[in-house]
Every structure is written in C-alpha cells, then in structure tokens.
Amino acid sequence: MEPSSDAVRSLLTSLFPSGLIEDLAHEREVVQRDRKIDVRMLVWTLVLGFAANGEARSIAGYRRSYELATNQSVAPSSFYDRFSDQLADLLRDLLDHAVEEVAVPHHVAPAFQRFRDVMVADATVFRLHRLLSEFEATHDDQSGAMLYLVHNITDQSVISTEITDERVHESTLFKTGSWLRGRLFLFDQGFFKYRRFALIDENDGFFVSRLKPDANPVITAELREWRGRAIPLEGKQIHDVVGDLSRQYIDVEVEAEFKRGPYNGTRSLDTKAFRVVGVRNEDADDYHLYITNLPREQFRPDEIGFLYRARWEVELLFRELKSQYELTSFETGKAxxxxxxxxxxxxxxxxxxxxxxxxxxxxxxxxAGVPKERWAATFRSAAQLILHELAAVYSYPPPDLEAFLTQEALNQPASRQTLIGEVSNALSGGLTA
Known part of the structure; x- marks a missing residue:
C-alpha cells in the first residue's frame, strides 16, 4: 500500500509539531511581537526551499517560496531581518530534536547484526567568502566551514553534528564515553590515535581503522599459522616486514604505546594490545592494513576489509549534500x-x-535499499509541492498565482531597470533636450 498525502503531512507535522517550533522560537527570541511571519512556515520554507531552490538559493528565493505557499505578501526587509543568529539557534535546536527521530529501514549485512550500531565519524569542508574571518581556513586569503558528523550506517541517520572553522581538527570533536558500548566505529586515518582506540575498547565498543603509515607498532604474536618457511614476525615492527611478505593475509597482535589523558597535571605512558590485519592488494602489490579490536574468533581478515568498506557510506552522504543539494560554496559574508x-x-x-x-x-x-542520490533528486522535485501541502495543514488558502506573479513582476525597486528601460529613458532624455 502506497502512502497517501495525508500520511506524509502527518509524518512531517509530527516530526516538527507546531507547538515545538513555536516554543523553541519563543525561547530563542525568533518571534517578534508583530508576528507578521509565521515561524512554522518560515522553518518549513527553509527546509523545503533549500531542496527546491538549488544553486539559485537566496533569501529572496526563500521569500518567494514563503509568499507563494502562504498566499501572503511580505516586505523584503521584514523577511531578511528574520535571518539572524537566533534563527540559526532555532534550526540547531530542531536538528538536535530530529536526529534521533529518523531512521530508514536498511539492508544490514549479517556481520553488522552483531553490533548495536555501525558508525562513521567524518568531516567535510565548504569554501566560504574569503573575508569571512570567523571561519578561518588552513590557507591564507580563504575561509572555510567544516561540517563534522557521526553517521549511523545501520539505520541511515545522523546522530551528531558540529559546524566549526576549517582549522579545527575533526578528530578532536569525537567524544568517548558510555555511549560507545556495543557500537562499531569505522575511522579513516584522520581519527587515528591509540588512546582513542583504547578508550573505545574500555567502554566495550569496537573499531576498525586504517593503520597510518607512520604508525609502526611491535608485533607480539601471530594469530594465524603459515605452513612452510614463513617469515617469523614476532618482535618486529609491522611496517619493517610488510614489504617482504607475499601471503594473502596478515593477522597479528601488536603492542601500542600511548599517553593517557592528563591526571594531576601529568600524563602517564601506557600500552595496549590491538589486532592488525592486512589484506593483500594484488593490483598495487601491497597490503591494506587495518587496526582493530574485533576478535579473531569471530571476524576473519577478509571480513575486516569488507566491514571497513562501509565507511564509504558517509562519503556518499557528503556527496549527496554537495551534488544533489548543491551545498558547495557560499557567497555571503555573514557567518x-x-x-x-x-x-x-x-x-x-x-x-x-x-x-x-x-x-x-x-x-x-x-x-533492501534505495539509491540515496536518486531519492534526493526525486525529493528535490517535489519539495515545493510538499511545502504547499503543509501550508494547507496550517489553514493557508491555495496560492493566487496571478496575484503573486503580478506582484513579483511589477513591484521591483526603481533602481532595477531593464536594459530596454535604460535605453528608452536615455533616448527620451536626448529627444527632449
């Protein structure tokens, strides 16, 4: 049975109930006394207008979407004034409310079912107006905002987000604690830190990370026996011997030394045993090396490699934001x-x-699964229609297209003359001189 329009409307109004939006807007002082703008429709115009307007996205475009949906005329200055720090705070509150409410049924591989969730932490950078100094970049004469998020692959949801400047290292935003229990985390080399891995293990979580080229732990035991004249590995450092090996897999235990967090002003040294797995890449004649705490009895080396491939899910999410929703660059100079x-x-x-x-x-x-970018393209096409459905829920009449088009065509600032108008005015002035 296909969902009806009523089901979609009910879903969205339950995700962000009117009372929730209005209460948060009041707390954040987004709502002005005159209430000329319906804050509920303003929020939905931003969310759905963002999808619909694409690279032509602008405050003027949002205003037109709002006016068309509500059948109301709004002064451009009044609408622009709503784009404030307080509005950003309101959207942050709504995002915090929503991230744990949305999950998409997802075909999960049997190996994933052994975990409470499979998570990926990552970040991406958006280039900004070069004079926007609040978002400092790693290069001179540039500005950049970094979006950090933790993506739950199991139910296809985003559970944590941060917006910072580009110079903040994304790994510093990853928080450890009891929430790690039972979850598997997939990391790229930007998050590599022995102390982080130790804390995940000590909180009963699991991790798989690529082994950094400059990380060279000592091998303490081989976890797989090899027949014949196999090169002994115990007591050697992993990168010192990996180039001499030709076996299909490497599976060893290593000892890593690291500094604990500060305590009474000092940081003590500690060691911990981890597992390093290598999967041979025949095309490049080398190994993909992973460090993990997943037990050998339950996960073969090839399974570790396949698990890690799921980290690509977060790259697809970033690509969806940048390609389908065109969140690539910003011309505004306001943070x-x-x-x-x-x-x-x-x-x-x-x-x-x-x-x-x-x-x-x-x-x-x-x-079993829906291609996310194809779905995003479909959603974008329907976003303005969904906005009109929500306006009907809030008792706004259908749009008066003739009135809207007339207003937009005729109520233009006098300074914005057309080329033909400028030529006509110039010629008229010449003829009367």
Whole structure:
C-alpha cells in the first residue's frame, strides 16, 4: 500500500509539531511581537526551499517560496531581518530534536547484526567568502566551514553534528564515553590515535581503522599459522616486514604505546594490545592494513576489509549534500547565514529520510535499499509541492498565482531597470533636450 498525502503531512507535522517550533522560537527570541511571519512556515520554507531552490538559493528565493505557499505578501526587509543568529539557534535546536527521530529501514549485512550500531565519524569542508574571518581556513586569503558528523550506517541517520572553522581538527570533536558500548566505529586515518582506540575498547565498543603509515607498532604474536618457511614476525615492527611478505593475509597482535589523558597535571605512558590485519592488494602489490579490536574468533581478515568498506557510506552522504543539494560554496559574508544554510541542509536531509522511511514502511514488499542520490533528486522535485501541502495543514488558502506573479513582476525597486528601460529613458532624455 502506497502512502497517501495525508500520511506524509502527518509524518512531517509530527516530526516538527507546531507547538515545538513555536516554543523553541519563543525561547530563542525568533518571534517578534508583530508576528507578521509565521515561524512554522518560515522553518518549513527553509527546509523545503533549500531542496527546491538549488544553486539559485537566496533569501529572496526563500521569500518567494514563503509568499507563494502562504498566499501572503511580505516586505523584503521584514523577511531578511528574520535571518539572524537566533534563527540559526532555532534550526540547531530542531536538528538536535530530529536526529534521533529518523531512521530508514536498511539492508544490514549479517556481520553488522552483531553490533548495536555501525558508525562513521567524518568531516567535510565548504569554501566560504574569503573575508569571512570567523571561519578561518588552513590557507591564507580563504575561509572555510567544516561540517563534522557521526553517521549511523545501520539505520541511515545522523546522530551528531558540529559546524566549526576549517582549522579545527575533526578528530578532536569525537567524544568517548558510555555511549560507545556495543557500537562499531569505522575511522579513516584522520581519527587515528591509540588512546582513542583504547578508550573505545574500555567502554566495550569496537573499531576498525586504517593503520597510518607512520604508525609502526611491535608485533607480539601471530594469530594465524603459515605452513612452510614463513617469515617469523614476532618482535618486529609491522611496517619493517610488510614489504617482504607475499601471503594473502596478515593477522597479528601488536603492542601500542600511548599517553593517557592528563591526571594531576601529568600524563602517564601506557600500552595496549590491538589486532592488525592486512589484506593483500594484488593490483598495487601491497597490503591494506587495518587496526582493530574485533576478535579473531569471530571476524576473519577478509571480513575486516569488507566491514571497513562501509565507511564509504558517509562519503556518499557528503556527496549527496554537495551534488544533489548543491551545498558547495557560499557567497555571503555573514557567518550566521552560513550556519543557517548548513543547518537547513541537514534538516532537509532529515526530512527527506523521514519521507523515505514512510515510503519503505508502506511498501508491498521488503525494501533492501534505495539509491540515496536518486531519492534526493526525486525529493528535490517535489519539495515545493510538499511545502504547499503543509501550508494547507496550517489553514493557508491555495496560492493566487496571478496575484503573486503580478506582484513579483511589477513591484521591483526603481533602481532595477531593464536594459530596454535604460535605453528608452536615455533616448527620451536626448529627444527632449
């Protein structure tokens, strides 16, 4: 049974109830006394207008979407004034509310079912106006905002986000603690740190990370026996011997030395045993090396390699934001508008996933997976229509297209003359001289 329009409307209004939006807007002082702008429709215009407007996205474009959906005329200055730090805070609050509410049914490999969740932490950078000094970049004469997130692969949701400047190292944003229990974390080399791995293990979590080229732990035991005249590895450092090996897999235990966190002003040295697995890459005549705490009895070396490939899911998410929703660069020189745009993009992603979940739930047969970028293109095409559906829920009448088009065509600033108008005025002045 396919979901009805009523089901989609009900889903979205339950995801962000009117009372929730209005209460948070009041707390953040987004709502002004005159209430000329409906903050509920403003939020939905940002979320759905972000998807619909693409690279032509602008505050003027959002205003037109709002006016068309609500059948109300709004002064450009009044609408622009709503784009404030307080509005960014409101969107942040709504994102925090939503990230744990949305999950998409997902075909999970049997190996993943052994974990509470499979998580990927990563970050991406958006280039900004070069004079926007609040978002410092790693290069001179540039600015850059970094979006850090923790992506739950198991249920296709985003559970944590941060927006910082480009110079902040993404690995410093990853927090350890009891929430790690039972979860598997897949890291690229940017998050490589023995102390982090030790804390995940001590909190009963699991991890797989690529082994950094400059990390050279000592091998303490071989976890797999080899027949014949195999090169002995115990007591040697992994990168010192890996080039001499030709076996299909490497599976060893290593001892890593690291510094614990500060305590009473000092940081003590400690060691911990981890597992290093190598999977031979015949094309490059070398190994993909992984460090992990997954037990040998349950995970073969080839399974470790396949598990790690799931980390690509977060790269696909970033590609969806940048290609389908065109969150690539910003022309504005105002930091709060940058935050509003990024938060609107993330809320768009949440809403898109929520609708996809509804469609999957109502499908006549089990859904093994939906290509995310194809779904994003479909959602973008329907976003403005969904906004009009929500306006009807809030009792706004259908749009008066003739009135809207007339207003937009005729109510232009006098300074914005057309080329023909400028020529005509110049000629008229010449003829009367």
């Amino acid at each position: 709060h508008i940058v935050r509003i745009q990024i938060l609107a993009a993330l809320l768009t992603l949440v809403v898109s996933r929520a609708i996809l979940r509804t469609i999957c739930d109502h499908a006549d047969h089990p859904v």
